[in-house]
Amino acid sequence: MSDDRRGGGGFRGGRGGGFSGPREMHKATCADCGQETEVPFQPSGDRPVYCRECYQKHKPKRY
Numbered sequence: 001m002s003d004d005r006r007g008g009g010g011f012r013g014g015r016g017g018g019f020s021g022p023r024e025m026h027k028a029t030c031a032d033c034g035q036e037t038e039v040p041f042q043p044s045g046d047r048p049v050y051c052r053e054c055y056q057k058h059k060p061k062r063y
Helices: 052-058
Strands: 026-029 036-039
Touching: none
Parallel strands: none
Antiparallel strands: 026 036
16 A cells, blocks of 8 residues: 555645645735735736625625
């Protein structure tokens, strides 16, 4: 049996929750309220970026 199938911990593949430290944050301006905010991705400029409060108003409903 190979090492990755023994179940002893470590990375198991897939999109698991493990990460190696704090995310790099990037400054952006909210497209709704104009407040400066930080996001964990580099805004490309072709899509709106929202602060935490405005994002809650725009995020799709989950059924």
